[in-house]
Amino acid sequence: STAVVLAAPVMSITCDAGSNLVWEDSCGNLGELYRDCPFGCQGDLCVCDPGFTGEACDRCVVHVNGTTGDDGLDGTTWALATLTLQVGIDEGNARGCESWVAAGTYTPEGGREGTFAVYAGNQLYGGFAGTELSPLLRDIAANPTVLEGEIGDPGLITDNVCTLVAVYGTGAVIDGFTIQHGNRADDCSYSLGKSAGGVSFTPQGYTPETLTIRNTTLRENHSTGAHGMWDAAALYVEQGSLQLDNCIVENNT
Numbered sequence: 001s002t003a004v005v006l007a008a009p010v011m012s013i014t015c016d017a018g019s020n021l022v023w024e025d026s027c028g029n030l031g032e033l034y035r036d037c038p039f040g041c042q043g044d045l046c047v048c049d050p051g052f053t054g055e056a057c058d059r060c061v062v063h064v065n066g067t068t069g070d071d072g073l074d075g076t077t078w079a080l081a082t083l084t085l086q087v088g089i090d091e092g093n094a095r096g097c098e099s100w101v102a103a104g105t106y107t108p109e110g111g112r113e114g115t116f117a118v119y120a121g122n123q124l125y126g127g128f129a130g131t132e133l134s135p136l137l138r139d140i141a142a143n144p145t146v147l148e149g150e151i152g153d154p155g156l157i158t159d160n161v162c163t164l165v166a167v168y169g170t171g172a173v174i175d176g177f178t179i180q181h182g183n184r185a186d187d188c189s190y191s192l193g194k195s196a197g198g199v200s201f202t203p204q205g206y207t208p209e210t211l212t213i214r215n216t217t218l219r220e221n222h223s224t225g226a227h228g229m230w231d232a233a234a235l236y237v238e239q240g241s242l243q244l245d246n247c248i249v250e251n252n253t
Contacts, residue, residue: 015112036071051076053134054099060097064088065130066104078102078130084109085147086116089124092163098123101177102130103143107151112162113189116147118132122168127176127215140176140215149181149197149221157181162188164221167201170209170240174199184223184231196236197221203240211237214245221252 016022022031039047049058051074062082064074069075069083069216075091082088085099085106093097099126106246108114114176118124125136126145156197165174182197193202203209223233234252235242 001222003048021113021141022104039129046223047133050080053095057134060095061154061175062088062092062095062099063102064099064107065102067102069102070128071091077229080195081130082135087215089116089118089122092124093119093137095124096121098125100128100132100135101126101142101145102128103145104230105148107148111151112159114161115163115166115194118174120173121171123173123175125173125175135175138176144178145176146178146180149183157183158185160185160222163196163198163200165199166193167191167199167211170203170211173212173214174216179216179218179234180220182221182233184221184233195238196232196234198234200232200236201242202238209240210243211240212245217248217250218252219248219250223253 012024014022014024018090039049041047044056046057048054051060054253061161063066063078063080064075064085066082066083066085071083071087073080073082074208075088079108081102082091082113084111085101088099088101091097099122108116125135125212127143129139129143132138147164149161149164153220162182162184164179179198184197194200198218199213202213218234223231225231226239234249
């Protein structure tokens with residue numbers, strides 16, 4: 001007798017001539033997905049109304065590009081990206097949106113005491129070239145997005161930013177960044193939410209609160225320990241839960 005081997009057809013998703021997502025199997029069969037793309041499609045993703053993303057186009061986005069952006073724009077597309085990271089974060093916070101950040105080096109405003117303030121529920125994604133329709137399309141290694149504490153003499157650490165990122169509240173996500181050269185020094189002010197050279201997480205309530213950091217490198221941040229247990233080099237978490245996924249934490253002292 002002859003054995004018959006049946007193989008399941010290979011499925012793929014593509015954009016058809018009518019700008020709708022369709023599935024196609026290895027036998028050449030085509031079929032529409034359960035929903036069409038109201039604004040067309042690109043590759044295997046729907047193109048959403050400007051300022052939105054997701055399969056159902058129901059997640060809003062603020063785009064940030066430190067090279068080509070303009071803080072007078074609304075950030076709804078890469079072409080309308082804001083220039084300053086904090087402006088993009090604040091816009092996302094006000095509108096309940098994610099913030100997508102193009103490759104580049106970003107330093108907080110305000111000198112050594114400046115910081116990037118991240119609030120409850122904010123989701124920050126770095127590693128974009130500046131054209132992508134989804135964080136899934138990022139190449140983080142090819143598009144480094146750096147939060148930089150070096151703002152003075154490159155040969156001195158004493159004039160670096162005291163705290164690069166201060167997270168207030170629960171549910172924030174930081175994904176796809178390099179956070180480096182923060183310096184929590186003796187002369188840094190002691191204030192709520194600023195207790196690390198890299199990322200300081202201070203919950204604002206009495207219930208368990210969470211922070212997720214993914215695909216991120218924290219390196220060469222420093223603390224002199226001037227404020228004792230309330231100071232740290234790379235990360236400080238006060239009465240909250242920190243989840244690190246696929247992160248590198250190196251050479252912090």
